[in-house]
Amino acid sequence: MSENVTAQEGVLRELRVLIASGQLEPGQQVVQDSLAASLGVSRVPLREALKVLEGEGQVTYHPHRGYFVADLSVEDLVEVYRIRSLLEDEAIRVGVPLLTDEDIEYLDDILNDVEAAAKSQDVSAVTAANRRFHFALFEASNMPRLVRLIKNQWDATDAYRGVYFAAPANLAHMNQEHRTMVAALKARDVEKSIALQAAHRENSVSVVSQVIKKP
Amino acid sequence: MSENVTAQEGVLRELRVLIASGQLEPGQQVVQDSLAASLGVSRVPLREALKVLEGEGQVTYHPHRGYFVADLSVEDLVEVYRIRSLLEDEAIRVGVPLLTDEDIEYLDDILNDVEAAAKSQDVSAVTAANRRFHFALFEASNMPRLVRLIKNQWDATDAYRGVYFAAPANLAHMNQEHRTMVAALKARDVEKSIALQAAHRENSVSVVSQVIKKP
DNA sequence: CATATGAAGATTGTATCCAATCTTGTTGGG
DNA sequence: CCCAACAAGATTGGATACAATCTTCATATG
Numbered sequence: 053m054s055e056n057v058t059a060q061e062g063v064l065r066e067l068r069v070l071i072a073s074g075q076l077e078p079g080q081q082v083v084q085d086s087l088a089a090s091l092g093v094s095r096v097p098l099r100e101a102l103k104v105l106e107g108e109g110q111v112t113y114h115p116h117r118g119y120f121v122a123d124l125s126v127e128d129l130v131e132v133y134r135i136r137s138l139l140e141d142e143a144i145r146v147g148v149p150l151l152t153d154e155d156i157e158y159l160d161d162i163l164n165d166v167e168a169a170a171k172s173q174d175v176s177a178v179t180a181a182n183r184r185f186h187f188a189l190f191e192a193s194n195m196p197r198l199v200r201l202i203k204n205q206w207d208a209t210d211a212y213r214g215v216y217f218a219a220p221a222n223l224a225h226m227n228q229e230h231r232t233m234v235a236a237l238k239a240r241d242v243e244k245s246i247a248l249q250a251a252h253r254e255n256s257v258s259v260v261s262q263v264i265k266k267p
Numbered sequence: 268m269s270e271n272v273t274a275q276e277g278v279l280r281e282l283r284v285l286i287a288s289g290q291l292e293p294g295q296q297v298v299q300d301s302l303a304a305s306l307g308v309s310r311v312p313l314r315e316a317l318k319v320l321e322g323e324g325q326v327t328y329h330p331h332r333g334y335f336v337a338d339l340s341v342e343d344l345v346e347v348y349r350i351r352s353l354l355e356d357e358a359i360r361v362g363v364p365l366l367t368d369e370d371i372e373y374l375d376d377i378l379n380d381v382e383a384a385a386k387s388q389d390v391s392a393v394t395a396a397n398r399r400f401h402f403a404l405f406e407a408s409n410m411p412r413l414v415r416l417i418k419n420q421w422d423a424t425d426a427y428r429g430v431y432f433a434a435p436a437n438l439a440h441m442n443q444e445h446r447t448m449v450a451a452l453k454a455r456d457v458e459k460s461i462a463l464q465a466a467h468r469e470n471s472v473s474v475v476s477q478v479i480k481k482p
Numbered sequence: 483c484a485t486a487t488g489a490a491g492a493t494t495g496t497a498t499c500c501a502a503t504c505t506t507g508t509t510g511g512g
Numbered sequence: 513c514c515c516a517a518c519a520a521g522a523t524t525g526g527a528t529a530c531a532a533t534c535t536t537c538a539t540a541t542g
Contacts, residue, residue: 057330057331058330058331058494058495058496059495059496060495060496061330081523083522083523084523084524085522085523085524093496093497094496094497094498095496095497095498095524096311096495096496096497096498097495097496097497099315099524099525100314100315100318100495103315103318103319103322104318104321104322106319107318107319107322107323108322109412115272115273115276115503115524115525116272116273116502116503116504116523116524116525117503117504117505117523117524118504118523118524128412131410131411131412131413132412134357134410134413135354135357135410135412135413135416138353138354138357139350139353142349142353195346195349195350196346197324197343197346197347197350198346198349198350201350201416273524273525273526274525274526275525275526296493298492298493298494299493299494300492300493300494308526308527309526309527309528310494310526310527310528311525311526311527311528312525312526314494314495330494330495330533331493331494331495331532331533331534332493332494332533332534332535333493333494483542484541484542485540485541485542486539486540486541486542487538487539487540487541488537488538488539488540489536489537489538489539490535490536490537490538491534491535491536491537492533492534492535492536493532493533493534493535494531494532494533494534495530495531495532495533496529496530496531496532497528497529497530497531498527498528498529498530499526499527499528499529500525500526500527500528501524501525501526501527502523502524502525502526503522503523503524503525504521504522504523504524505520505521505522505523506519506520506521506522507518507519507520507521508517508518508519508520509516509517509518509519510515510516510517510518511514511515511516511517512513512514512515512516
């Protein structure tokens with residue numbers, strides 16, 4: 053397992069989980085004292101981790117009032133996905149022509165993981181493997197800054213995801229699209245790859261916007 | 268003047284200046300103790316400001332070794348500008364059709380500032396006003412997250428800029444392009460606006476890459 | 483001579499403490 | 513009854529102190 057070199061690194065990881073899992077609810081204030089205590093650290097590394105999350109848009113910050121878990125409006129959501137489109141399309145456009153045969157084999161391996169996780173109904177494993185799949189593709193672009201920005205956009209909506217993968221029908225559909233995408237990659241068909249990735253995003257948007265509109 | 272609500276806010280602003288002006292040189296380690304002392308604060312707000320800059324790619328961080336002023340390679344530079352293209356093109360595409368006549372008047376006013384600053388040879392005033400001009404345009408998109416990402420990309424190369432504006436010939440050329448751009452905006456000519464903005468970036472790239480290649 | 487060892491100094495990482503600010507609830511006046 | 517003023521509590525902002533880690537350089541060892 054990846055060990056933590058610093059406390060703040062571990063805190064950051066735990067915070068991401070707390071936010072993505074909804075244990076820290078959107079809109080809720082992050083009370084530093086109690087949260088730091090519950091994580092077993094002091095407020096200093098917690099605050100530094102929160103600054104990172106602020107930069108990613110996962111939390112908002114108001115001086116002298118503190119940090120609040122980001123509460124996306126539907127407009128925010130639309131903007132995030134629009135930005136994702138721009139960035140992901142570019143990553144794919146650059147990356148697909150650079151894919152080696154080994155890369156594609158590796159992508160196939162990950163898809164096996166995704167389907168295995170799907171079979172055993174392990175939603176969080178599906179989420180993780182799905183993410184690995186898409187980012188392995190994005191990283192083929194050799195544009196680390198671009199990949200980081202895409203990561204930020206994914207994180208920004210993580211708190212609202214997870215619903216999609218809970219429905220078996222969605223999972224089946226996703227697996228099918230994944231396989232189709234790998235076929236397109238093998239053929240180095242950039243436009244088809246982009247189109248399939250876009251279809252994925254559309255699904256996400258519709259599911260997440262349902263979740264947001266609720267309250 | 269904009270007063271600082273918190274110290275870290277002021278520290279952040281000062282750090283940006285130190286980096287953009289080259290007083291903190293690329294590659295150089297940021298020694299927290301001495302820098303905090305010279306800024307008149309303790310290390311805590313300084314560290315939080317550095318975390319923000321890390322998120323923007325202005326400094327890099329190595330656990331237990333500290334922060335270092337980002338030292339862009341030419342590849343990094345190319346990537347930053349490629350990302351800028353994606354994001355700025357979108358902002359313009361969305362924003363230009365939304366521009367009101369008052370917005371365009373305002374842009375004209377800013378251009379007067381730019382030219383006034385140019386006439387008085389005030390490089391930093393030119394830089395600031397030029398930035399105001401372009402971001403006023405970007406903000407017309409009503410996409411705050413997108414604008415923030417663009418801002419980050421600009422900041423990432425700030426340390427290397429300023430050379431361009433030092434040459435009077437460049438200034439004259441820039442002013443001319445600005446005026447042409449406003450004309451395109453008045454005509455709501457999206458494609459021409461994008462093209463002019465792209466020309467601006469090309470100039471930046473060539474100048475900044477000269478500076479980077481030097482050592 | 484090259485390399486391993488280790489100790490001293492420098493620097494970062496975190497905990498704790500206090501000050502500054504905000505929030506909440508209460509009280510008084512209109 | 514409504515609203516302003518104010519005090520008490522809660523929470524954040526920042527300074528200091530100490531622990532953990534890294535770097536450097538001298539020394540020993542093969």
